[in-house]
Amino acid sequence: MNDPRHPILSTRNFPTAEEDARTMEGQRYAGPESAYRLAFTDTAFLLREELRPVRMQLELLKPELVQQEQGIESTIVIFGSARILPEDVARQRLDAARATGDTTAVARAEAALAMSAYYEQARRFAAIVTERSAKLAAPIYVVTGGGPGIMEAGNRGAFEVGGKSLGLNIVLPHEQAPNPYITPELCFQFHYFALRKMHFVMRSKALVCFPGGFGTLDELFETMTLIQTGKSRPRPILLFGRAFWEKLINFEHLVETGMIGAGDLNLFRFVETAEEAWDHLASFYGFDTLPNEETRDV
Template sequence: MSKHKNKLTARNFPSAKDEARQAQARPTPDYDGPNSAYRLAFTDDDFMLREELRPVRMQLELLKPELVQQEQGIKSTIVMFGSARIPDQASAEIRVAEAQALGDAATLKRAQMQLQMSRYYEEARRFAGIVTRESLARGNPIYVVTGGGPGIMEAGNRGAHEVGGKSIGLNIVLPHEQHPNPYITPELCFRFHYFALRKMHFLMRSVALVCFPGGFGTLDELFEALTLIQTGKCRRRPILMFGRDFWSRLINFELLIETGMISPGDEQLFHFVDSAEEAWALLESEYDLTQTHHD
């Protein structure tokens, strides 16, 4: 009869998960109360949420998405920024019809503008589909990453989902609760407290940034990326701005050059595009998409 042999690589100590489960399964009534200091530090929410633990919480927000993406084999991403307020075309058409039925001129004007802007939702959706499908076909998947919410963010995740690809959502806790859109791959749907760490994860794996019309949040993300590239803090990569007319009216780049606020040539840090196909063609011209990844 053969003797049972121990596994050579067996753990020398119980895991933190094992000990946490054991502590939960066998509580100590005299010490496990709400005000007790007896709880394991890493399972004690009151302790983990102390002001002094902010550096630890920041480290955790950096580590969790990083480790999950490593495990999922995600090496290259395309970041899609844009307004949460831009609807899909079908929804916008319904709002126009409802506004027409109401007979209110101001409501109708707003609905018609939303319908006009909905073309950006549809372009974002098509672009995300092209990126996901074409990069998978070349053996170098590029994953769409968005802020996880509605509008342009939803369009990006939706486009990837519709062609059978995975996509990432980096959600943020806001005073008015943001709900993840239904097209994010569940195991890649993250939630952040710190804006700064969310922004880091947008850029860490990105091979390009695609910016659709948006408000303060979109402008914040766009100009931070431009600043990091302009100052050499991160490598240069394509920044595509969808909608030449929108961006040209919103930002007077010529004035920035004329007044010396940016240097001649800084306007070449980004490209205007007006269609999903134009954006994809630019990326194809920038990268060898058949090149094998090396760790």
């Protein structure tokens, strides 16, 4: 029965916000100088300095709601440098440098080729996570910072085996476009570093950290601090490349000088290959032994 005098019980009592916003189109007071437009459609108003708390809330809510709608419950975060190249690109640059005869350029290109091994390991690790977790009751999705380098490798690995992955990009003074391997509906852009980092850890079951610079170190140490202080539950933190990390950070010196406890060295683990990283995660969470219905709480 469609008698308009007798609406069904689920009929809304009020128009939706979208419907009200559409009524403004073409109105006399809809010009750019008008204050008549609805507050939530007024970009100039939303960008005012005083509206920062509202913008922060929106930046927290949008990725959260989208992930809920997409059924994203568990993630593994891949951090690492935006500057690490795929192996084929690194080889091409080395050949080009050798052709110039510039010894400095050759040395840099050789170093970039050596570091490209991490790109390939990140790519393979993401593929392993995507494929092997697909059978779990709650599949695990790879999430990266959405940019080039190691981030691209993570999204690429998931993409190449037909899986979804997330990219949490950040607006920077120098343009950083999302890499082309992120699942479009799971590609987000952030203004606030703090909220971006919150979304990295909210659903993460592990942090896998490849060599990187200031941004990578910031993300790594924030996560370790959260776990060390008990603000976050323990989860695996895997550092790819013992030689790189031990040369960069003298962890033993921190213990010897009393800056951290000896037990804090157990907050992380060194790994060298994608397979080793997955084996540790599988052992930690029992992926290979728990029935599928028991993995929902992982």
